Amino acid sequence: MSMADRDGLIWFNGEMVDWREAKVHVLTHTLHYGMGVFEGVRAYQTTLNGENVPAIFRLKEHTERLLNSAKIMRMKIPYTQAELEQAQIQSVVQNNLDSAYLRPMCFYGSEGMGLRADNLQTHTIVAAWEWGSYLGAENMEKGIRIKTSSFTRHHVNVSMCKAKANGHYINSMLALQEALADGYDEALLLDVDGFVAEGSGENIFVIKDGVIYTPELTSALNGITRHTVISLAADLGYTVREKRITRDEVYIADEAFF
Incomplete structure (x- = not known):
């Protein structure tokens, strides 16, 4: 429709x-x-x-x-x-x-x-x-395949990264279209220094040895869902740390989620 x-x-x-x-x-x-x-x-x-x-x-x-x-x-x-x-x-x-x-x-x-x-x-x-799960109900059950994008997330002095602005999403669309064309479900974008930024439309979390990590807010959007996850995790007794995350840390994480 x-x-x-x-x-x-x-x-x-x-x-x-x-x-x-x-x-x-x-x-x-x-x-x-x-x-x-x-x-x-x-x-x-x-x-x-x-x-x-x-x-x-x-x-x-x-x-x-x-x-x-x-x-x-x-x-x-x-x-x-x-x-x-x-x-x-x-x-x-x-x-x-x-x-x-x-x-x-x-x-x-x-x-x-x-x-x-x-x-x-x-x-x-x-x-x-009405709009169901962004990544689809089936993907929510079975998980998704993610491609590290060839596109870089915005630099903080190129675009205003704290604004949820229409034009910013050209970057996201390019990354997602590339991932889909290559047989993946979603893209992972790195910042200009090569550290993990976020997904094409979501913040990312990784879990290692029982600790939840999420990237610092530089080129990533200050997600409201992100803030909620951090608050709920703390309430449940988990340790949550914001830090610069390398792509290889994602590859060897115990779990990862958007």
Whole structure:
């Protein structure tokens, strides 16, 4: 099914509009230059007072990161954090979703062309739809095969690595397409110094002798799921260490997971 041809509603610049009518012009600035910020948020079915209801996973933190990404990219979002959080809640409720993937995104409009962006309007959308496990249910059961990518993760002075920005994901797409073409399920990217950074769209953890390791946050995104894993592991009594990890440490790890 086409992402554009679905039933439902999308929050678009403060209003809920029909899914098929949530459109922009082909000369929309972000479509040409990739300057935009977004989040990938999950809502899970849970139980409250005996009723099944959706709960959005770490809504506050995801929304804060969206706003911080916009600040890093010098984009002015015309909505408060509370308004953006409410938009995400509305998107789940009004689409009658028990579990969902949410995509809040801020992008520049078609007010102008060229590299200058300070004269452009920032538009904001939130879409929500059912989307299963990112790596697929079967892969979650049997595990995946990973290729160390020939592509290098962004240098911190080439791109703003703490921003979840649209254009950054060209690097991820190249790495993933290479891995898939070579018969693998996912890519592992190294930083400019040859140390492990992250997967194409996930932070990585490795386990050795009962200790959980994860790369330091330099060229890797400061993942909210990453933070949750670290917190839960500590609560369960595991030792978690952030350090520079070499690719051979991954090869000889007892376990590894995204």
